[in-house]
Amino acid sequence: MKAPHLLTQTTSRVLEPSDLDAALAILDREPVSNAFVKARVQIAGLDPWRLGGEMWGWYEGGVLTSLCYAGANLVPICATPRAVRAFADRARRAGRRCSSVVGPAEPTAALWRLLEPQWGPAREVRTHQPLMVTDRVSDVIAPDPRVRRVRKDELQTIMPACVAMFTEEVGVSPLAGDGGLLYQARVAELVGAGRSFARFDADGKVVFKAEIGAATDRACQIQGVWVAPEHRGRGIAAPGMAAVLRYALTDIAPVASLYVNDFNTPARRTYERVGFQEVGAFMSVLF
Structure with missing residues (x-):
């Protein structure tokens, strides 16, 4: 070498x-x-x-x-x-x-x-995005037993939810430019690695979803948290997050993190209820 x-x-x-x-x-x-x-x-x-x-x-x-x-x-x-x-x-x-x-x-x-x-x-500057961390599963919010790993044969089912989440979060569609080829490849990578999670309703539609994006031996990062619009306000997010957190800490790394927009008060409250604590802040400049 x-x-x-x-x-x-x-x-x-x-x-x-x-x-x-x-x-x-x-x-x-x-x-x-x-x-x-x-x-x-x-x-x-x-x-x-x-x-x-x-x-x-x-x-x-x-x-x-x-x-x-x-x-x-x-x-x-x-x-x-x-x-x-x-x-x-x-x-x-x-x-x-x-x-x-x-x-x-x-x-x-x-x-x-x-x-x-x-x-x-820039198209948008988000100057303060709280960085939140936890190393334990919540003893207050019970994990939703209906949240599970997304199977490889469910890629086309989970994709619309991923696109909707990305578009809401970033402000542009991930399908722009290359038609979504790179984005779909990333979603498929996470599904294949067993780091994509969702709850489906009786008709097979996505109710809640999240991914464990970055993962190392010391920490992992939960991302892409999304509840279908027609199910919002029904208390689905916190148990869903508790379920994903349990997977993260049991199977992936000893510490789980995420960062969230400071103006997203409902999401911050949900993460706090599940046990996440703010330890710092990120900033994003979007073009």
Whole structure:
């Protein structure tokens, strides 16, 4: 294996496969916040083609201290103020290729302040998205026994619910552009991995659904929580979430997390009832 680069100066560069151990050490500093990127790196390594983007590294005195994932999302990771400036310079030179800038609120806000004059205006900026965590199953809300893993032969049944959730959450349809090929592949990947969950009614229609998206040995992230509009307000979300949380903590990782829009008061209350506690905040810039 090629030896990692040895740098003595303060600089940034694109990481290579030989930098994998050093990158994982950075990602492990904040296992909850970094679950999404670490999950990708664990599967794909640092090869840009397999990773779906580049991993940029920032070195202070020859030591790797910060990262930035530059793929479909631009994600600062354990980024110091000097690292943020370096990543912004690199991003400006490369031009915008991502559909969002997302990550821990403080470095993401700093990164966006530097990028906005060239990359703005954004379609939407969500400055405060509470990051919520729990390591135990609720003893208050009983899990809904009707929530189960989605089977592979149910992909076409779950897809409309996934598209509806994405469109409500992000504000654009995931079917735009390539007709939804990449999005359907991601949904199929989660179904195939046993990380897609749903409750179906007697007619086989989706009542509630959620996925365990990013998953590492230390933390996992619940995403895509959705209740069919005609079933909202009936107390379905909390037991559904309790069921998914039980699967997450039993089968996937010792800690489960999610992040939610601060204006989504009903969802925040539901997560709190299930046992999630706010530990920080994310920020998302959507294009």
